[in-house]
Amino acid sequence: MYIIGIDIGGMSIKGGVVDGANGTIVCKDSVVTKAAAGIDVLAADTAGLIGALLGKTSLKISDVAGIGIGMPGTVDSKTGRVIYSNNIRLVDAPIVEKLRKYYDNIPIEINNDANAAALGEVRFGESKDYKNIVFITLGTGVGTGLIVDGKLIEGNNSAGAEGGHMVIRVGGAVCTCGRRGCFEAYASAAALVRQTKAAMQKNKDSLMHKLARERNKISGRTAFLAAAEGDKTAAAVVNRYIRYVGEGIVNLANIFRPDVVLIGGGVSNEGDALILPLQEFMDNYCFGIKNGNPRVLVKKASLTNDAGIFGAASLIVSSVK
Numbered sequence: 001m002y003i004i005g006i007d008i009g010g011m012s013i014k015g016g017v018v019d020g021a022n023g024t025i026v027c028k029d030s031v032v033t034k035a036a037a038g039i040d041v042l043a044a045d046t047a048g049l050i051g052a053l054l055g056k057t058s059l060k061i062s063d064v065a066g067i068g069i070g071m072p073g074t075v076d077s078k079t080g081r082v083i084y085s086n087n088i089r090l091v092d093a094p095i096v097e098k099l100r101k102y103y104d105n106i107p108i109e110i111n112n113d114a115n116a117a118a119l120g121e122v123r124f125g126e127s128k129d130y131k132n133i134v135f136i137t138l139g140t141g142v143g144t145g146l147i148v149d150g151k152l153i154e155g156n157n158s159a160g161a162e163g164g165h166m167v168i169r170v171g172g173a174v175c176t177c178g179r180r181g182c183f184e185a186y187a188s189a190a191a192l193v194r195q196t197k198a199a200m201q202k203n204k205d206s207l208m209h210k211l212a213r214e215r216n217k218i219s220g221r222t223a224f225l226a227a228a229e230g231d232k233t234a235a236a237v238v239n240r241y242i243r244y245v246g247e248g249i250v251n252l253a254n255i256f257r258p259d260v261v262l263i264g265g266g267v268s269n270e271g272d273a274l275i276l277p278l279q280e281f282m283d284n285y286c287f288g289i290k291n292g293n294p295r296v297l298v299k300k301a302s303l304t305n306d307a308g309i310f311g312a313a314s315l316i317v318s319s320v321k
Helices: 039-057 095-099 113-123 183-187 189-202 207-215 222-228 232-256 266-270 272-285 304-317
Strands: 002-008 012-019 024-032 064-071 074-076 081-085 090-093 108-112 133-138 142-148 260-264 297-300
Touching (some): 012 039, 012 304, 064 113, 108 113, 189 232, 207 222, 260 272, 266 304
Antiparallel strands (some): 002 012, 012 024
């Protein structure tokens, strides 16, 4: 069973043909997201990417079981509309309807990208044995997917599970959603880059300057790399960032008490440098953890850079069991 999984992000649209029977990606490709161009351009670019994927595999659209799409923001999975996406600048956008102009006679399912990724971890990843999962993606924004007792929690009109927009600092930094102090404004990869730049401006002798010149950019990796080489300014950035992420995941753990919090997105590629201190933070601050309440594990999501593609494909395969 072949499925096309499409992961629409703030920077790129990634797609892959997934073999649903054995959980492998047959081929994949990507195009740049034109975030400000509108729904018609987004749909056309997505359709073009699907066509390119079919061409790479010599498959016809009739050979595909369906097209699954994950994207950030409030996505009504029943109507196929993007109600609001602050990072791709869409409001009440009928993306499934637009795609049917290109691919009409095939099932198309859409959901929030973090919701889809959570399903993907259960269907294709290493979390098959967990019934209660909080999935967090640390990317352009902060997305959250919630699985409780084996069921995806979407909320009213699929508008729930937006953990990235809970406030962790009253009156804090302005978020792209317009509110101040959101988890996303402090824990996203974009926020980490801002924090890194601010620290570099204050300390011109930091190793981060050298690393940024060597790589021709300041990224979410800059502070982690410099901290690993003993740079104190970078270590302070990393420690503060981990505290921001820790506050958010503990809040979510206290509400849902999952078996595991899975960390995905680009920042998760830091591995143990991120995951181990987050586990320590969880063990110290999760409610009742020292008085008999069950421990909450913190793990890196197993599907890594392909989580969005597998997650989107999982929308076609089946619901969580």
